[in-house]
Amino acid sequence: MAFGALVLLAWLLLAGVAVQVGRLGLRWRRGAGASVDWLGGLRALPRRYLVDVHAVVARKPASSVMHQAIAGGLLAATGLLLLAAIPALFAAALYWLLIALAFAVALVGAVLVRRRRVPVKPASLSAGAFLTLPAYLGAYAAGGLIATLLPGVPGLLGVALAAFGGIGLVAQITGGPMRHAVAGALHLAAHPRPARFAGGAASDLVPLDLDAARLGVGTIGDFAWNRLLGFDACIQCGRCEEACPAFAAGQPLNPKALIQDFCAANRKGGTAYAGSPHPGIASPGPVLGVLHAETLWSCTTCRACVAACPMMIEHVDAVIDIRRNLTLEHGAAPGKADAVLAALRYAGNTGGLAPAQRLDFAAGLKLRVLAPGEAVDTLLWLGDGAFDRRYGATLRALIGIMRAAKLDFAVLGPAERDCGDLARRLGDEAGFAAQATVNVAMLGTMSFTRIVTADPHALHVLRQEYPAFGGHYTVVHHTALIDELITTNRITLGPATDTVITYHDPCYLGRYNGETAAPRRVLARLTGQAVEMARAREASFCCGGGGGAPVTDIPGKQRIPDLRMEQARETGASLVAVACPGCTAMLEGVIGPRPLVRDIAELVHEALQ
Amino acid sequence: MNIIVLLSAGRDPQSGTPRPVPVELQAIALALALATHLAPTTTITGLHAGEPDPSVLDALGHGLTTLTLLRTNPADDPLATLAAEIDRARPDLILAGRRGRGGTDSGLLPYRLARARAMPIAADAIAIEPDGNDLAILQSLPRGARRRLTLARPAIVTIHEAAPPARTFAFRARRSGTIHEKPGIPAPSPTDNHEIRPYRQRPRLIAETTQPTTAGHLMLAPTPETAAAAVLAYVEQFRGR
């Protein structure tokens, strides 16, 4: 009796899920079109879930156990119940024992889910519907367990309990936490960046059709449907919030709240967001009817949120999509953005300086300037940092190293234009496209085997974003080059010192391009005392310099580089090794007594023998 | 009210690429601000005599919606063309930048136009408001000083760099602005026998009164009074000169 009712309940719940998925589907259909390889996506789904999602979830072992218990238990129990349509199974005692076991695991899971917020709710977790979730989960699991173990009326009461929990859970699919299960699975199959799961970096921004009727995302429906689906996959775990440097600095951006704002913009009613808000912002703003522009301009595009998100949501793409609309349609990029974008548009560099000044740092070095039609082995891409006196010291050190290694290299000199990174991150896709087009055409007139650059932003753009504009290059970061020169004995270094050095991973090198090993190998040759900050490699904490954040300069309670420098101080290091002009400027802007800031090139150059 | 903003072909000082002249973009912003004071019937039109130079077209990205382009040879004297257009359009107010940036950069054209059309002209405005049938102009003078002028309409007013900032650039607006192209009046300007050379920086005269002792002067731990006296003496050297 109870068994039959339980099976019926499972089928009814499945039907309920189907109805709810349909309702969600209608919501996602409001989005713009996107081409999705459904077959490939569905086929890859198990792998994406078990490998890629698990790798992220497992960074927090307790959550991992919790999720395995609750999700595994629930899915196994319900799935098995559905199979009871097969008479032979229905009759098998072992079958029911298995179901009981699954419900028991789920019950443990439900307890673990409750424990996350009781007695103390961590700040990064949401309240609201999440507070009732453990009750529904517990009711369904406990009810199922009772119904499978106890005969008669108690069993039927168990079914009733399970029905209460199950219906609560199914109801939560459209408005509450359970949405993540459905949306999460579909998001994995229809993910807008399938290349992410194939081991690629897949952190390039996608070009915009500049002739489109609407540029970027101006209303929620301008997001592609599978982006809307992705937002609905958010389980409000708060990992992005914990990772976000802008949030930590008290700037008005909380990536978790951002995703929930998108969800809210795409539905009427439903349960209100009950997590921590965008710092300092209480009421909804005008952008998409939910957001304040400051929220979007606070983002450093560091991708820490994306790397932390177990649901594989692409926060940065969304931020840039809206910025594109704000900048291209409304000229609304704040702070000094308009001046910087104009400088880039008209002078080809973000400082608005004379192109010839790019070589000022190299006065007396007699660099070879590559002319059209000429060939060289290594092309040294200087980047816009070359206009900065401080970064000039780094470049001179790098050139010293390259000369010591007798490399055949040249620079572009005045012909080099800014790669366009800043324009692109500020949403000025037209400005970026102009830079990319000119640079690709210019590079096409010369031949070289590889490009070396000390600027991770230029590296990222040249390596990952110029291919869409027809530029395909082998791009090497200077730390990788130095590593190569050391391992192949092209340069020899003096003995390692015992200076305590910690290395700050640039976002655009580490997270965007997965290069974290080479700089550490080089550092290990320089000092016997390399120490790691708590947040390093793919989990590195941004210096605050990316995404045009220094240009838009949205106020917070603290400055991001001050936070990062504090993390460096905690290691006891007397020197922070950097590998990016942006990081150098941001970290050197920190006032008061602090570790020295030196580029790896400078350290290696000093250690040359 | 009918406002015309004169636009010239500008160049970026560093790279030489076509770039709108900043004060002309500020003039557009002032016109837009003025339009909010006035009836919604206010029209603002950009006016350029010459070729469709990208620098002029880019003004459309900064809040200007309509541009009249009078095609002439860029070497032509634009005076006759502009004067004819003013006779046709009968503007109440003509705005221009105080100087061009990319051509002869002499800032003379608005004055010649004012003379040719017998209009009053005022220079270096940073704010314009209607004042009955007249215009109230706030003029920027050196060192942050200001002068208030009352100017009869129609008038030509040139705009100073200290005026409120230009509207930011929007790619969409740049693309969707309307351009009315018409032929201008050919008027070959008399060839001036100027020799053109790349610009060479020449030293500036430094303050004649500057005491050699204070140039690059370093005082190590002076008494506060000595230090204060030195600061005052230094500041007084160029103040009100």
Place this chain on the structure above:
Amino acid sequence: MIRRDPRAERDAMVVSRTPRLRLDRTHRGGASLTRADAPVAAPTIIHIAEPAFLVFAVIEAAGGALNRHDRQVIGAARTLAGRDAAVVVLTPHLPSQAPDAIGTAGGDRTITLPTPTYDPERSAALIAQAITDHAPRHVVFPESADGGDLARRVAALTEADLFAGAESLTPTQAIRPAQAGRVELRATPPRLISIAPDRIAPYHGAPHAADPLPTPAAAATPGGIRAATTLAVDAATIPLDQAPLVIAAGNGVTDFAGFLDLARALGATPGASRVVCDAGALPRALQVGASGTVLNAECYIALGISGAPQHLQGIGTVEHIVAINTDLHAAIIARAGLAIIADAQDVMQALRAML
């Protein structure tokens, strides 16, 4: 390809090597034209009775005295006139001792323009009339705000071209920048010339006798400018980017009320470093630097500011910098014309007491 040699350019920018190397990255510095060898012995007064031709010098003489730019205008006219021609100085009404000043500055005649109030249309008409009356070979104006305006009015009235903002001038050649400052135009000096400030040397020779000429007959003017009032300047409210004198507080300042009070007393516009604005000690609008305001001031007083690159970007074109800092090695010290190694608080108090 254009090759630049920043080292050589740097050498060209050295303003003085003693007591410390000081670079003038603004290109505003240059050799001092103060003459140690100016004639001291009883000066003979030069009379040019029968001038070969006339050169007009139109000066502003604001406040009844010649300023630097006025003297440079007369100096330029003197250069064009040489020994045989006469410089006629067109000036607003001057106090009685002023003709001496005009003679010393190199003027041979004066024409007083009766313009008691600001009336550029009338001034232009008077000058045009004087040009008709005397047919000068050249007319030199200051390329200042009002002087530049007047020059253009006269050019339009007389249908002549204006060689605007000359930076170099000899009797045979005038040079001015054009095309966004990327080129220079060279020409034989035309009739109407305006000269950029601090480019053309004033006259340092023996004084000339500045004899008055009659005032031109006032022509009727259209009267398009109906009224003009000059407004009082309050240093505290001048937009930071236009302020001539800025005093700024950095992390080394603790008494911000005292700082603002000092700024008021000094007639300087207050500014601040980012650290100070971040801390909320002074409003964000006061921030000087790359992410704040870029100054165009003539003088900048930095109190307790280290001179980080982003801060220096905001004062890149400031010619005169005073730095008061306890640290001799602070970057701002190397950039300062007057560097004082002292506690900012103490100096602030002493300054306040003196004002």
